[in-house]
Amino acid sequence: MKQRLSPATQQHLVLTPQLRQAIRLLQLSAAELEAEVAEAVASNPLLDWQDDGALVDPPVTAGAVPASPEPASGDIETAPDEHWETDTEEWQASGSAPAGRDDGSEVEQPDTEESLQDHLLWQLHLGHFSPRDTRIGIALIDAIDDDGYLREDLATLAASLRADIDATPAEMLPVLHRIQQFDPVGVGARDLGECLCLQLQALPADTPARALALSIAAGPLPQLPKLGIDGVSALLGCPPAAAEAAVQLLRTLDPRPGAQHGALPAGSYIRPDCVVWRQQGLWQVALAGGALPRVTIQRDYQQMIRHASSCDADYLRGHLQEARWLLKGLEARADTLLRVVRCLVREQAAFLEFGPQALRPLTLRSVAADLGLHESTVSRAIARKYVRTPRGTLALRDFFASGIGTDDGGSASSTAIQNRIRQLVAGENPRKPLSDARLADTLKAEGVPVARRTVAKYREALQIPASHERMRIG
Incomplete structure (x- = not known):
C-alpha cells in the first residue's frame, strides 16, 4: 500500500493552564479553597492578603455580591416573614480574611474533642500489648465505625491485612476482646446484641434483672419487638414482671456507644459557601464570609519589574502571571457558584419555604441548560x-431530586415521596404496620403512582425496617 500525506481538519479541546486551575478551584470546598490560596500566598511573593479598607489593584472581589446585594434576576417573591427578616444584616457578610482573623464569617464547627479512633488508640498504647498485638489492635480500631461497631468480619479483615499483618481471625479475637473492654463500654461489638451484653457485663453483678437481660440480649433480642413481653416471658420461662424489668434495663443502655466520641478531628468543619435569606419578600443570595479569600497583588513588586535585571524580571513576570490567573480563577469560581445557587433558589423556593416535602424534581441537566453551562461544570460547582x-446549613446536592410523574400531569420528587413515606410510617398503628404494598396504594390514592418495589427502595434508603420488624405487641 502506498503511503501518502493528506491534510485534515479536526477540532479538539485543549486545557490551558488557566482552565485547569479554574476547574480545580471550582471543585474545592470553602476550607480547601482557603488552604489553596494560603499556599499560593506563601509561595508567590507577588501575592498578599488584602487588608480591610486598603486600596488594591486589581480588586479581587470584582463580580462578587456586595454587602447589600441587589436581588438576582428571577428572585422569587414570597410572603413577608418577620422572623426571617429581622436578622437581615447578619446574612449579608461577604469577603474573607486570612486564617485566624475574626471576620464574622459563619462557620459550622463540630466539637473539638478527640475522635473515637483517637480515644481508642490512646487506650491501646496505654495497655500492655506486645508489638504484634498493638499492630492488630490498630487495624481493628481503624475498622470500627463512628457508632462503635466492628461491622467487618474478622476473616475478611485478616485477609485484607495479610500483607501487613499475617494474623488469623483466631489470633485477632483476643485483641478484639481486650478492645471491647475499653471506654466507651460496648465499643468493638459486632452486632447490637453483643454491644448490649458488653454493657450489661460491666454492671454490678447484683443489678436487678441483669441476668435475664443478658439472656435476652444474647438470644431473642432481634425478635423482641414481635414477641412482646408475654412472648419473651414464655420463651425464657420467667414471670412477665421479670421480663418487663429486663426489657426496661435494656432500654437504659446505649445502642451507639461510639457516638459520644464520634466528633470529627479538630480543625474539620463545614463552612457555607453562600448564604440565602429573605428580604422584603424576595430570596437573596450572596457569598458567605470566607467563601472568597481576599488576596491581592503587591504593587511594589509590580513596579520592581520595570527596573529589575532581565533574569529577575522574568522571575517576577512568571509569578505575576500566576497571581493574575489565580485572581481570575477566584472571580470565575465566585461568579459560577452564585449563578448556580441563584438558579437552585429560584427553582426550589418552595423547598426553602415548606421543607423537603415541597422539593421539586431537579437534575444537573436542567440546571446546566438553564445557565448555559456543561453538566460537569454544575457538578463541580455543587461538590x-x-x-x-x-432552615439551617444545607448541602447544595440537597436541592436536587429525581422525579416521578403524578396523575395530574405534574411530577413529585423522590425526596418528597420519601418524606411522605416517613410521615405515613410515623403515623401508622404499631400493632398493624403498613406494608410496602399498602404504602404504595396510599401514595397512588394521593395521586403519586409508585410501584411497591420503589416504595421498598425508598424505605430502605430511609433506614426504615420492614413492616414485620416494626410490629409492636403489648
Missing part, C-alpha cells in the same frame, strides 16, 4: 458546597 439558609 462539597454548602449554603446557609433560614
